[in-house]
Amino acid sequence: MSENTIKIERLALIGIGLIGSSIARAARQHGVAKEIVCAARTHDTRRVALELGIVDHAYEHPCDAVKGADLVILCTPVGTYGAIAEEIAPALEKGALVTDVGSVKQAVVEAIEPHIPDGVDFVAGHPVAGTEKSGPAAGFAELFAGRWCILTPSEKSRDEAVDKLDAFWTALGSDVERMDPKHHDLVLAITSHVPHLIAYNIVGTADDLEEVTQSEVIKYSAGGFRDFTRIAASDPTMWRDVFLHNKEAVLEMLGRFSEDLTALQRAIRWGDGDALFQMFSRTRAIRRQIIDAGQETAEPDFGRASPGEDE
Numbered sequence: 001m002s003e004n005t006i007k008i009e010r011l012a013l014i015g016i017g018l019i020g021s022s023i024a025r026a027a028r029q030h031g032v033a034k035e036i037v038c039a040a041r042t043h044d045t046r047r048v049a050l051e052l053g054i055v056d057h058a059y060e061h062p063c064d065a066v067k068g069a070d071l072v073i074l075c076t077p078v079g080t081y082g083a084i085a086e087e088i089a090p091a092l093e094k095g096a097l098v099t100d101v102g103s104v105k106q107a108v109v110e111a112i113e114p115h116i117p118d119g120v121d122f123v124a125g126h127p128v129a130g131t132e133k134s135g136p137a138a139g140f141a142e143l144f145a146g147r148w149c150i151l152t153p154s155e156k157s158r159d160e161a162v163d164k165l166d167a168f169w170t171a172l173g174s175d176v177e178r179m180d181p182k183h184h185d186l187v188l189a190i191t192s193h194v195p196h197l198i199a200y201n202i203v204g205t206a207d208d209l210e211e212v213t214q215s216e217v218i219k220y221s222a223g224g225f226r227d228f229t230r231i232a233a234s235d236p237t238m239w240r241d242v243f244l245h246n247k248e249a250v251l252e253m254l255g256r257f258s259e260d261l262t263a264l265q266r267a268i269r270w271g272d273g274d275a276l277f278q279m280f281s282r283t284r285a286i287r288r289q290i291i292d293a294g295q296e297t298a299e300p301d302f303g304r305a306s307p308g309e310d311e
């Protein structure tokens with residue numbers, strides 16, 4: 001266990017799915033928090049979290065979890081944040097730090113910040129690590145190791161609070177970066193949100209085809225389709241909320257994507273092999289850069305046994 005510069009007395013996780021449970025596991029493994037508690041709406045989720053031994057207490061109501069907590073992390077879908085922030089506001093301790101893990105940042109800051117009472121800090125955050133799985137059993141302690149966590153402080157965020165959150169994610173193994181919320185949404189629109197939309201769309205298109213049978217799609221999926229199905233298996237609620245809350249940036253990136261797709265369509269129609277070759281060579285170089293940056297390995301990874309690749 002490494003020596004941490006941060007020690008949390010009571011860590012409250014509101015929502016304990018893939019991300020919340022991974023935080024609980026990592027915080028425990030790295031000795032970051034004395035007490036770890038969670039709130040979850042369903043009895044089943046609370047039972048699993050307790051059985052896994054990743055939390056000390058599991059509450060039905062978020063207010064009970066945040067009582068006495070010095071760090072509160074919202075780990076539910078983005079669309080729930082405003083209502084949860086409003087609900088927990090009266091129960092938050094003076095001096096507490098509230099944050100979130102939402103995949104969208106501008107809308108999240110706007111939804112949470114107005115409810116934060118005086119004497120309580122709020123700094124938004126996004127661990128850029130995940131899998132297509134959901135629920136407390138899907139989490140694991142190493143999810144954030146060597147992955148980026150982007151903090152998006154607002155004008156109201158105090159430097160001390162941002163530094164504290166930075167130290168927390170660093171202790172969990174993340175590399176921490178700070179970014180303007182709007183810029184975060186633009187970057188993630190092209191690196192995560194649009195790719196997920198494309199995956200959902202291509203799998204939907206294949207499902208709708210009449211000339212090709214479903215068993216053929218499944219049988220020959222190794223031709224590339226299979227990789228899209230992994231992404232398209234991601235949680236529907238989470239991704240619905242991402243697109244509803246990052247509308248502007250996603251539509252901007254989709255516009256550019258459509259223009260580039262039209263150019264490729266034209267190259268195919270006119271037999272412009274040079275244009276296709278140039279484009280495919282450029283994209284191959286990007287893959288090389290991602291591997292060199294340590295964000296992926298060059299190993300064949302059919303079925304993706306290794307976690308933490310996307311989002």
Ligand code: NAP
Pocket residue numbers: 014015016017018019020040041042043045046075076077078080101102103104126127128129130131132133134135136235237238310311
């Ligand atoms: P998850 O595994 O589906 O867990 C979601 C948690 O939120 C569960 O505890 C669930 O409770 C609770 N929840 C769902 N709907 C709710 C509602 N309407 N009201 C109250 N609680 C509700 O999801 P996740 O993958 O951990 O994602 C959580 C957050 O992390 C999202 O905001 C997402 O944008 C962000 N994120 C996800 C990834 C990723 O790859 N998955 C990566 C980075 C950030 P029950 O089980 O009791 O229903």
